[in-house]
Amino acid sequence: MTEPSATRTPRDPDLVNAEIALKRAAQRARERARRAGVPLAYWKDGKLRTESPGKEPNEASETGG
Numbered sequence: 001m002t003e004p005s006a007t008r009t010p011r012d013p014d015l016v017n018a019e020i021a022l023k024r025a026a027q028r029a030r031e032r033a034r035r036a037g038v039p040l041a042y043w044k045d046g047k048l049r050t051e052s053p054g055k056e057p058n059e060a061s062e063t064g065g
Contacts, residue, residue: 039052
């Protein structure tokens with residue numbers, strides 16, 4: 001059997017740093033929300049979570065929206 005890396009196709013140059021860019025954008029969104037004093041909502045582990053300025057992140061209520 002051949003080595004997995006030997007059969008791997010080259011990565012798309014446009015996607016090489018996509019994960020890094022997404023993490024950087026998420027961090028910037030958190031910073032902007034904190035500075036503006038507004039809560040931030042996001043998905044994590046299949047659940048909707050909210051993060052308010054100066055408070056710990058928590059799960060959003062199930063009755064929201």
